[in-house]
Amino acid sequence: MTSGSRTMFALHHLATLSTFCRCFQAFDGARSLSLGIQNSSKINSVKSYLKNIEKNEMILSIEKKEYENGRKFLAQIMGYDPVHFTPEQVNEAIEYLLPSSLYTKRARPVFKEPHLVFPPQKQLQCDVNGRPLNSYFYTTHQNFHKIMNEAIYKLEEIKLHFDQSYFNRTTVKPTLKEVHYATSSDFMSKINLMKMINETISDAQYKQWLVLMKRLSEHPLSYLVEEFIQHYKAQICGPTSEIKLPEPFMDSVTNRKCVQAFGQKKNSLAEVTLYMPGTGDFTVNGARLLEIFPELGNREQIVFPLQQTNTVGKVDIIATVSGDGSSSLANALRLAIARCLASMLPIDQGKNRLLVTGLLSQDNRFAERKQPGQRKARKKPIWKAR
Incomplete structure (x- = not known):
């Protein structure tokens, strides 16, 4: 190869190398730009979440101050000590000062603490990089599917333990309890379950959860997961010792x-x-x-x-x-x-x-008397404009 051809080859190689370097710099710049945009969007989402949390906490703090001022003023009106003015006494005072004949209790005036009125806010569900912390995040009902999977794992665990006790002859057979046939009233209602998981579920999802919990509680070895089952049992309202x-x-x-x-x-x-x-x-x-x-x-x-x-x-x-x-x-x-x-x-x-199931509750209702000017207690004559 002559000196001229070697010079031309070196110049061509340098041109190719410079073109590759420019392309790599452009690609690296675009990549860094895209990463910067993604990071900025993640930072903005975190900032937006923190801003909403601060706004909600500010509203709750203002409502708490107004509630305390109103509670003290209400205690002075009723002649109670503001320090020992209980929520039950607050409800009695509101019912006494603002009597209402509305049949629906949700339409009557109430005076409750702010955390009982405002819905709870969900916590941050992703890390600094924007990845979801909950593995069931993309199911749209992450808390519901989480408890469903926990129940399934518990059921498979006791089924495996039950099978191994018979396959392995050296293992002592577990003591089987009497099968308890659970009913839907044994577990919490759909409304209480939604309050616990802080999510809205359908009737079909609640039925699936109910069937799974019944299978788990009716298993002969369900006492091994008794703590998990009791966590979702229906709570009895009021002390049971009051019923004679x-x-x-x-x-x-x-x-x-x-x-x-x-x-x-x-x-x-x-x-x-x-x-x-x-x-x-x-x-x-x-x-x-x-x-x-x-x-x-x-x-x-x-x-x-x-x-x-x-x-x-x-x-x-x-x-x-x-x-x-x-x-x-x-x-x-x-x-x-x-x-x-x-x-x-x-x-x-x-x-x-x-x-x-409410079978021990005394029904104290009586038939309503006939009202004057009406045909019956609630029945009224047909009203005509003309």
Whole structure:
């Protein structure tokens, strides 16, 4: 190769190298620009989130000051000590000072703390780089799918433990508890579940969660995950010690444990004597249940406490009813049976389950009187403009 050709080759190589360097610099500049745009967008999103949090905290602080000032002023009006003015007394004062005849309680005036009125704000769900902290972030219901997966993992864990106890002969077989057939009333309602996870779910999603929790609680080894199940059980409202129940005693004639209870609905009264153990005999006023209550709905209402406590065919009942109306008689009889079962059975099987389903609640409603100028209590004559 001559000196001229070598010079031309070197110049061509330098030109190619300079072109490659310019292209690489342009690519690196575009890449750094795109990364800068992404980082700036992430920083802006974090700034926007922090700004919203500061705005929400500022609103809550202002509302708290106004609430405290209003609470102190309300205590002075009612003659209470502002320091020991409880929320229950606040509600009573509002009901006394601002009486309302509105039927819907949500439409009545209230005076509550700000954190009970304003919805809670979700925490930051991504890190500094913008990556979601929750692995279920892209499911649009991350908290719901998280508890669903936790329940599935718990179920598979106890199923594997159950299988290994039989496959491995050296392992001592676990003690199996009596299968408890759970009902939908054993677990928290859809509204309470949405409050817990701070998300809105559909009825189909709630049914899926309910079926999964029932399968988990009905497994023979469910006591291994009892803490997880109890976390989603329905909470009993109010202390259970306030409900007075009759004391069971031994019948000298039949030598069986028995208890007597009363029930009332409007002008209907029911007196029940329940014997345990029994064969399922049910007599009302000396006759069969079908003869006194021919309607299917009334019989289902009466047997409902027995179904909830799984005592159908295991007790004998002798009842006496008096009053008018078939549905009121059935309601009074159901209340008396529920009180007998709550007194006779253990707390977990009887009292707690009946409290959750509302079978131990006394219905004190009466028929409303006829209003003057109207045809009935609520029925009014047809109004015509002309």
